[in-house]
Amino acid sequence: MFVTIHIQAAAINDTDSLLSKKKFIPVQDLLQNAIADSVSCSIPFSRAGKLIIIRAKADTTEGNFILDTGAPGLVLNITYFRDYPATTSTDEEQSGITGVVSSVTRTEVKEFSFGCVKSTVIAADLVNLGHLENAKGIRILGLIGLSFLKQFEMIIDYENNLLYFHRIAKKEAATYKSVMLKDPSTYSVVPIEIWNHKIVTRTTVAGKKLRLIIDSGAESNLLDSRLPNKIFENVEILRRIQLTGAGQKKVEALYGNLNNLSIGGQNTGMMPVIITNLEKTCLVDNSCIDGILGFDFLSLHKIGFNFVNNKMYIWK
Amino acid sequence: MRGYNIVFYKWLKACCIVLFILTAQCVHAQVPVRSYTLQNGKMFIALGKDLQKSSIDSFITKYELYDLDLQNFIKTGSPDSLNKLGWKIDIDNKELFVISKPLFSTDNINNAADKIIFTQKENQEGQFPNTGEQVHFGNNRFKNKLPFTVSDSVVRFFLKGNTKANNINLAGSFNNWDPATLPMIKTDSGWIAYVKLPSGKHWYKFVIDGNWKIDTDNLNIENDGLGNDNSVYYKTNYNFNLQGYTNAKRIYVSGSFNDWREKELLMQRTAAGWTIPVYLPEGTHTYRFIVDGNWITDPGNNDKLPNEFNDYNSVVRMGKPYLFKLDGFTDAKKVSVLGSFNNWKEDELFMTKTATGWELPYTLGPGNYEYKLKIDNKFTADVVTKGNIALVIEPNFTFRLKGFENAKTVTVAGDLNSWNPTSFRMTREGDEWIFKAHLGKGKHRYKFVVDGNWILDPSNKLWEQNEHNTGNSVLWIE
Numbered sequence: 001m002f003v004t005i006h007i008q009a010a011a012i013n014d015t016d017s018l019l020s021k022k023k024f025i026p027v028q029d030l031l032q033n034a035i036a037d038s039v040s041c042s043i044p045f046s047r048a049g050k051l052i053i054i055r056a057k058a059d060t061t062e063g064n065f066i067l068d069t070g071a072p073g074l075v076l077n078i079t080y081f082r083d084y085p086a087t088t089s090t091d092e093e094q095s096g097i098t099g100v101v102s103s104v105t106r107t108e109v110k111e112f113s114f115g116c117v118k119s120t121v122i123a124a125d126l127v128n129l130g131h132l133e134n135a136k137g138i139r140i141l142g143l144i145g146l147s148f149l150k151q152f153e154m155i156i157d158y159e160n161n162l163l164y165f166h167r168i169a170k171k172e173a174a175t176y177k178s179v180m181l182k183d184p185s186t187y188s189v190v191p192i193e194i195w196n197h198k199i200v201t202r203t204t205v206a207g208k209k210l211r212l213i214i215d216s217g218a219e220s221n222l223l224d225s226r227l228p229n230k231i232f233e234n235v236e237i238l239r240r241i242q243l244t245g246a247g248q249k250k251v252e253a254l255y256g257n258l259n260n261l262s263i264g265g266q267n268t269g270m271m272p273v274i275i276t277n278l279e280k281t282c283l284v285d286n287s288c289i290d291g292i293l294g295f296d297f298l299s300l301h302k303i304g305f306n307f308v309n310n311k312m313y314i315w316k
Numbered sequence: 317m318r319g320y321n322i323v324f325y326k327w328l329k330a331c332c333i334v335l336f337i338l339t340a341q342c343v344h345a346q347v348p349v350r351s352y353t354l355q356n357g358k359m360f361i362a363l364g365k366d367l368q369k370s371s372i373d374s375f376i377t378k379y380e381l382y383d384l385d386l387q388n389f390i391k392t393g394s395p396d397s398l399n400k401l402g403w404k405i406d407i408d409n410k411e412l413f414v415i416s417k418p419l420f421s422t423d424n425i426n427n428a429a430d431k432i433i434f435t436q437k438e439n440q441e442g443q444f445p446n447t448g449e450q451v452h453f454g455n456n457r458f459k460n461k462l463p464f465t466v467s468d469s470v471v472r473f474f475l476k477g478n479t480k481a482n483n484i485n486l487a488g489s490f491n492n493w494d495p496a497t498l499p500m501i502k503t504d505s506g507w508i509a510y511v512k513l514p515s516g517k518h519w520y521k522f523v524i525d526g527n528w529k530i531d532t533d534n535l536n537i538e539n540d541g542l543g544n545d546n547s548v549y550y551k552t553n554y555n556f557n558l559q560g561y562t563n564a565k566r567i568y569v570s571g572s573f574n575d576w577r578e579k580e581l582l583m584q585r586t587a588a589g590w591t592i593p594v595y596l597p598e599g600t601h602t603y604r605f606i607v608d609g610n611w612i613t614d615p616g617n618n619d620k621l622p623n624e625f626n627d628y629n630s631v632v633r634m635g636k637p638y639l640f641k642l643d644g645f646t647d648a649k650k651v652s653v654l655g656s657f658n659n660w661k662e663d664e665l666f667m668t669k670t671a672t673g674w675e676l677p678y679t680l681g682p683g684n685y686e687y688k689l690k691i692d693n694k695f696t697a698d699v700v701t702k703g704n705i706a707l708v709i710e711p712n713f714t715f716r717l718k719g720f721e722n723a724k725t726v727t728v729a730g731d732l733n734s735w736n737p738t739s740f741r742m743t744r745e746g747d748e749w750i751f752k753a754h755l756g757k758g759k760h761r762y763k764f765v766v767d768g769n770w771i772l773d774p775s776n777k778l779w780e781q782n783e784h785n786t787g788n789s790v791l792w793i794e
Contacts, residue, residue: 049437071428079780079790129429130780130790133759135436139792143428217428218435225419226357237352239380240359245422246430252419254354274435275354277421294435 038169038176041116045161048136050219050295052156054163056114056144058124063141065114066132067163068217070292071145072197074112074122077129080141081107084126117148117165143217146197153178155304155313156216168308178304181313190264190312192305199305201293201312203263205231210261210290214312218294221271223258224278227290234260235273243276251276264314272296349412352379354419360406362414365390389413453573454517454550454595455581457535463593464549471513471551473520476506476533481524486511488520488546495523515553515595519546552593554632556581556603559589559616564607571603571629578606598635598681600657621664637677638709640665640687644673648691653678655687655707662690682710682754684732686739703738711752713793715762718748718775723766728753730762730788737765761788 045052045067052067061080068075076084084107105126112119124142133140155164155178168176181187192214193200199214208231210223223231237256245251253276261268273296278289304313348364350371363372363386376386385397390413395405398415407414425431456463465472473486479502486498486509500507500522507522519538522529530537536548556569567583567590570576583590583605590605602621604611613620614630623629640653651674653665667674667689686704689696696705715728726742726749729735742749742764749764761780763770772779773789782788 051432066432068428068432070431075428079778082777082779127427127429128781132429132432135433137758139759143432145428215431215435217432219432219437220435222435225354229355232354235354237354237379239378240352241380243422243434244436245434246425246427247423249422251422252359252417254359254419275419277357277419278425279421280424281422281426292431292435 038167038172039116040164040166043115043163043165045163047161048138048140050299051136052163052216053138053140054114054144056112056141058109058112058141061141064139065141066143066217068143068215069146069149069199070213070215070217071143073145073147074109074124075127075129075143075145076107076109076124077133077140077142078105078126079128079130081126084108086126087123112148114144115163115165116167117152119148122147146194146199149305149307151308153304153306153308155180155302156298157302158299159302164304168306173308176306176308180302181304187302187304187313187315188264188266190314192310192312194307194310196287198289199312201263203261205258205261206234213289213292214298215292215294216298218292219296221258221273221292221294221296222278223273223275223291224289225254225275226277226279232275234258235275237275241274243274264312266314268297268300271300350375358416358418360414360416361386361403362407362412363390364412365410452597453601454536454548455552455592456550458533459535460533466551469512469514469551470510471549473500473509473511473549474506475500475508475522475531478507478524479504481507483525485523486520487523487528488549489518490520493521495526495528513551515551516597517595518549518551520549521546550595552595554596554634555591555593556583556605556614557586557589557591557616558583558605558607558614561589561607564590566608568606569603570606571601573597573601573603596632596634598679599633600679601632601634602629603632604629623664624661633679635679635681637679638707640667640676640678640689642667642674642689642691645691646673648674650692652690653687654690655704656685657687680707680709682712684708684740684753686733686736703741704736706733706740706751708752708754711754713753713755715742715751715753715764715773716748716775717742717750717764717766717773720749720766721747723749725765725767727751727765728762729765729770731760732762737768737770755791755793757793760791760793762791763788 043054045054047053048064048066053064054067055062056065058074058076058081063080086105087108107124107126109122109124110120112122129140129142151167153164153166153168153176157164164178164180166176166178190201200211201214203210203212208228210227210231223235235256235258237254239255241253241255242250243253253274255272255274257270258273259270261271273291278291281289302315305311306313348367348371349362350364350367351360351362353360353362361381363375369387372386372390376382376384384401384403389395389398393408398405401417403415403417405413406416422434425434461474461476464474475484478484484500484507485495486500487493487495490511490513491497498509498511500509520531522531530545531547534547534549536550537545538548539545558567561567562585568579569581569583569592570578573594573596574580581592581594583592602623604613606612613628617630619631619633620628621631642651645651646669651667652662653667653676654660654662657680658664665676665678667676685707687707688704717726720726721744727737728740728742728751729737732753732755733740740751740753742751763772765771770786772787776789776791778790779787780790
């Protein structure tokens with residue numbers, strides 16, 4: 001037995017006012033004794049551009065965090081966590097194929113929580129996110145990555161600006177499904193894989209297979225320009241654009257509409273996509289990614305993830 | 317193995333180009349070639365030589381290819397400028413040309429923050445949540461319905477049609493977006509609600525049977541930077557009026573408030589002339605009318621200032637004037653004020669001689685400004701004050717730096733004054749240096765400059781790294 005506390009989000013015009021008014025209520029405390037480790041809550045979110053902003057607390061510091069399923073774990077904006085001691089500052093390899101090695105300062109947070117999601121003793125990267133704040137115009141304390149969601153079912157409802165979380169207890173691991181998933185005719189189920197701390201799904205375009213990363217921290221969809229020509233026969237190129245890469249470097253890319261992308265046997269319909277050379281964006285095991293599905297995909301329908309059974313639910 | 321790869325690559329490349337020519341020429345037989353495609357990681361542009369100039373121009377506009385100077389290439393056949401930009405000429409014959417360029421890779425974007433910026437939607441930079449700050453001017457643009465009527469500051473919001481709806485509420489920045497406190501009243505042609513509003517910019521939506529909808533008859537829509545579109549309504553505070561000119565076809569007003577854009581503010585015909593209501597923020601605004609292409613000064617307004625065309629701009633002053641004063645210099649022939657508020661124009665704001673010096677009343681809105689005076693042909697910044705003079709209207713924040721009692725000059729520099737290290741001098745008060753500034757909502761970055769040395773604010777824990785690796789102090793005004 002578990003309780004879902006549902007809070008309707010109204011139209012918003014201010015991040016803080018929404019979040020302060022619509023406080024999430026962790027039910028974990030209430031039900032601690034009744035249930036061993038299953039817990040549910042819903043959290044209203046606001047947006048910076050197309051990014052999901054939730055209120056979270058790192059030890060005593062509370063504020064805006066970006067929910068970024070493309071980030072492996074917790075990233076803290078060093079501006080607000082400068083007192084935190086660096087636990088390791090060893091040069092950590094960030095990129096496989098280019099051999100680019102950059103130093104990452106890591107620290108430790110004793111307790112981190114948002115809604116009913118609570119973790120203790122978490123390693124975090126300390127990074128300057130000043131440029132992100134300047135681009136978005138709001139204070140950003142950090143990024144919440146995939147590691148927090150391991151034991152969870154998460155449902156994203158962009159239409160109502162709500163996130164639903166349920167920590168799946170061991171005993172319900174095989175069977176648990178949100179009440180919203182009662183009627184199987186209303187959604188489709190697509191397998192996902194967790195690969196290098198990223199959510200990967202297998203898709204096809206015109207019969208060609210693509211492995212795409214599902215990333216709530218990407219406002220646009222990306223496709224690697226080196227994919228087979230057959231795929232780009234399904235892209236209507238709209239214009240040439242410039243993107244800002246690492247270190248403020250500009251890079252040429254194409255913006256267009258992708259047709260005939262099929263996920264779990266369903267055609268997603270036309271979606272905007274950016275085509276760029278992802279040669280250097282490879283993962284630790286040297287495998288490169290074909291592309292990213294970001295907000296333009298995630299916001300099409302209500303969408304859910306079960307990270308215990310590695311399933312994605314796409315509402316119709 | 318490597319040699320084999322190169323041979324294979326060359327063979328593949330040749331095949332591709334041949335295929336491309338065939339495809340392009342096949343298409344050419346029916347319609348002129350005009351395409352932008354991606355193949356084998358390369359962008360290909362194919363254009364027929366028989367295309368009209370206008371057709372090529374529209375192609376350039378569509379794909380945003382201005383930097384390529386394709387018209388010049390067609391005219392001169394010189395590939396230099398294209399080559400410089402990394403484009404290669406694959407085909408250039410009588411019928412068509414084909415150029416290509418590989419899409420180069422960015423550095424890896426595995427770093428989450430880099431990826432967020434990389435995948436950012438266009439045109440979002442600098443979008444702040446609705447705060448009402450930084451509004452330069454505004455006017456309402458409705459279609460299919462008249463602008464909302466206003467009487468005694470009460471605005472009558474109107475939603476056309478929707479007569480089958482059961483329940484409609486008005487929600488906006490004026491009622492904290494509460495979907496239940498402003499029910500609309502049903503009429504024969506739609507729904508109305510009365511709201512008392514101050515002048516300025518307001519955001520709203522209709523809540524139609526529980527569904528939030530923008531006003532589809534209002535052309536002013538704005539994303540709040542948080543992912544929501546809202547309708548925008550300006551409660552106007554000024555009418556530009558022009559008597560006569562009843563035979564004119566089109567009259568626009570253009571001024572400092574809209575960066576002198578010519579065709580933005582189209583005036584409406586009245587019985588005796590022309591009018592347009594606008595919202596203007598506090599400050600001094602200069603403007604002119606454009607009557608069928610001819611710029612004129614407002615004949616109905618005696619308040620005017622000289623402009624750079626040896627003519628005059630008309631002036632609207634909103635708010636209380638600030639009095640610029642200069643003691644002495646009574647022998648001078650003319651003294652003018654020039655500053656950040658008038659784009660440092662030397663010959664616009666002339667002071668008037670008084671018994672003991674010079675003065676000029678001039679209206680400025682809240683903000684941080686700097687200025688100097690031109691006394692005959694000499695600037696005060698050079699001879700009197702050693703630098704520009706700071707002027708803050710409605711200060712709301714005090715920068716404080718403790719200690720440094722032996723310092724000669726201490727200034728504050730940051731976003732608020734474009735990082736000018738000399739203009740905003742702090743003054744000594746007790747055991748600290750202070751500077752009172754006006755800061756708008758949002759993030760502000762700054763540093764103190766003590767006798768030429770840039771330092772972080774020692775009393776502010778928040779700072780972020782900058783491009784010089786020396787850091788900037790950060791503060792937020794919420």
